[in-house]
Amino acid sequence: MSPSLLLIQGLSGLAHAMVLFLIASGLSLIFGVTRIVNFAHGSFYMLAAYLTYSFAAALPLGPASFYVAVVAAALATGLVGLVIEVGLLRRVYRAPELYQLLLTFALVLVIADVVRLGWGTENKTGPTAPGLAGSVRIAGQLFATYDLALIVLGPVVALVLWWLFYRTRWGVLIRAATQDREMVAVLGVDQARLFTSVFVLGSCLAGLGGALQVPRQALTNVMDTTIITEAFVVVVVGGMGSVPGAFLAAILIGVIDAFGVLLLPKASLVMIFVVMAVVLIARPWGLLGRPEAQARSAGGSVTAEARAIVPAPLVLALVAALVVVPPFLPRFHVLVLSEILIFALFAGSLHLLMGTGGMVSFGHAATFGLGAYGAALLLERARLPMLVAFALAPVVAAAGAALYGYFCVRLSSIYFAMLTLAFAQIAYAIVHQWYDVTGGDNGLLGVWPPRWLASPVRYYYLALVACAGGLALLAVIGRAPFGLTLRAARDHARRAEAVGIDVRRHQWAAFVVAGFFGGLAGAAFAFLKGSVFPNYLAVPMSVEPLVMVLLGGVQAFAGAAVGAAIYKVLDTVVTWYTDYWQLVIGLILVTLVVAFPRGVLGVLAERRRA
């Protein structure tokens, strides 16, 4: 490979890095001050890109239209951020972190459908930047002028941010609040206004990133999810809350990404996550981050006051109904019911980690996907009988969980969550790119149970046995010495260490157990659908069980099943009536979080006590 080609590739990596920096700096800033992990940040980016597209087309300013549109879109995104912060986030700053997360995730869904409603689902090609449309010759190679402009613009924005932070009173307040919010209030600073200003600035930066991306790529409906994962990687690698860290990490990730495509095209998707995993294992708080003042697990606000125990007769009645009723239901309902059972188990397995263990995983899809692919590969490639494949798949998932769990339990709170995400993304990338074995994008088809089990009702009973059995086992484990010990370690890790508990070892074991049951759910799902696809390991599949657990209430194990049922029923019903199910579900979630900030069961338990 010629040196000039390498140079060009490096430069285009840098250009991408600058856009990444804009997004990630806003995300990091918002987290640093408000402690909100804003999933919707990528949605702001996407929204701004579409706004730029429309503004540029509508403005009658000739060549200047594009540039005015960029600024207008960034400001408009800031305005959207303002409305969201004042209208919604302000109500949940005191709620457990996880519910804030649920809220921003709901916004992702809403904004995604707003974009679909406004601009349709077809890709759009935006305008080029007037005056910067051509290319220049660098070392004998052509390089886009626009990209060169971005490489100049990035450091300029970084300098402006530096000036804001280090040369203005506002910046002093921001840096102070990043360290100790309460003390800033004690010194007479109105936190609410400070938070709003930070959120608006962060949103503007995301908007600017999105606007500037328009000439570089076609606009699509999935821009939000692709950028948010990359931005999270940058923020985490740089250190949460550190803007200089974000700058450094953006360059690292952008350049590695560029060379990855060139050098290891087959593994390009994996590269940045491998980098993130390596950085986090070596530096648990990112490159320029620092340890949290008090290490508190993301599930730390869980209290056993709200231990909602569902009465046994109710459970028995439910199980009886699940056994007796299905043969009398229409085929479609039986399929939905099977799916609810599978997701109840999937969410239940996550609950062991996040409820009982206080470890919030953003990558639980890995276990589901490993189970599903394990089952499919054992059936199709190893030619094992279906029931054997079904039984072995959870073991595959548990082995995978043991591998990545070993590293994850060394980190805490948000970094832990991010490392789980990284491993899930690595698994996703492997499945997606290892075409010969996994079929890549096409997935694996024909993963059906044998004929005697193939009817929806018969398969339903297999799913019922596997999932209800799995849930029962998880319930038992939660109350066994192991579950009690995990809860103790969650409540007070230092105290637990001081009564002879090897906290990491127990957390690791929890990973393996959760992996097993997540894998069981995945295997059951594979045979229900008759096929497996890479999206079984993708981010939305990690978010779904998270939403289910939170929806039901993280305090109670039964919450996972309740949440799964509510979510899946909503999903099914809404999809029936509209194409815009994300919008409806998102709005419902927003309402639920604002009305039930502790999950449905948590609130019910509180009512009962009152």
Add this chain to the structure above:
Amino acid sequence: MPEVVLAVDGVRKSFGGVHAVDGVSVALERGEIRALIGPNGAGKSTFFDILTGQLRADAGAVVFRGERISGLPPHAIWRRGISRTFQITATFGTLTVLENVQVARLSATGRSLELLRSAGHQEVGRSAELLAQVGLLEQADRLAGVLAYGDLKKLELAIALANDPALLLLDEPTAGMAPAERGALMALTAAIARERDLTVLFTEHDMDVVFSTADRVMVLHQGRVIADGTPAAVRADRQVQAVYLGDDL
């Protein structure tokens, strides 16, 4: 010669240039109750954290019953028979009082990884016994998170006793308790220690408690031991008076 349970030799620990513990050597004899006193910031909690493995010393050795334990993780040290309480009470807030002790008992008996048997009925008798000993049995079913301060201190003691330790480290066991409660708790602790032939090392700010409970008193000041002897001798020590008890402002 009485048996030396714990021998500490030249232990040092500094944080960013500040010597928190600066060459401490101590020998604790079996069955003795030793107080460790000193002003705030003298290095007492750091010293405890080193003994229990929560911090790693920069230099020096800790030998417990003839075995070098410095460098071992906290859970391994606990298994060898050193148990502790924390200055800021540390219990499992969302567990019941009984479960708090059960967890420690299950750990002591090596069953904390058991998956399929309910924990509800395991180690109940032994745990209840410990709770009765510290006077918390009536509150067994309450959540630790809602206990009164004094009761949390008692619960900590019960948890610390769960592995039948040979050495008990108590970090300000009576801080924040009413005077009457303090005396009672320390008398109880001393009685348990004598009964079980336990060695106790405790830090304390209440001099009444120190001088009425301890067999020996050692004084830590700026990371160094400046006095070590009988309560009367330490009380009379000029240097100790100057840094700690004296009328300096």
Add this chain to the structure above:
Amino acid sequence: MLQLREVQAYYGRSHVLYGVSLEARLGEVVCLLGRNGAGKSTTLKSVMGLVDVTAGDIVFEGRSLREVPTHEITRRGVGFVPEDRRIFSDLSVRENLEVGARAGGAWTVERVCALFPKLASLDHQRGGSLSGGEQQMLTIARTLMTNPRLLLLDEPSEGLAPVIVRALADTILALKREGLTIVLSEQNVKFARRVADRAYIIEKGQIKFAGSLAALDADEGLRRAYLSV
């Protein structure tokens, strides 16, 4: 100037104050004595709205502070210096001071530096690199920048070397001469004796004694019962 009436307060879920009543009059230094965990800090924090007050009232200059946001309490003229100092360790000394600065206030960076000459020489040092005594100065100076008329100091002498404690006492007396009303919590009776006009003893969230330090000195039993050494 400040009046607490039958205040009940919770710290997290534990009930800490059981009907605390106390007052500070204009220009006096009042000391709240008691042991670790007796409720001293919680009392001061209840004034600042940093803990949940469930009953009773807190009145400052004739207006209730209950349900008032913390920053607003500060703006009304109450300054709080927390026990653990809570310096912004990444910020320079000057930036620490700027966080509390009010335009047009009587206290400026120059004026606090006149009171604490040491701080002027540390201007660009990171807060985190200061010694304990310097941090204590900075945290008081930082609070003065908010122009308080009432200053709440939570265990100011804790963990400081004797020489520094003596200097701190002089500072508090100087602030009193400036016309500030001061409420401080302490475990160190000797320190209280040196700076305070009146004292309260708090124990288990209730006021057990209110009166002059002379009266406290006269009562050996009281001191033995409620105070440390």
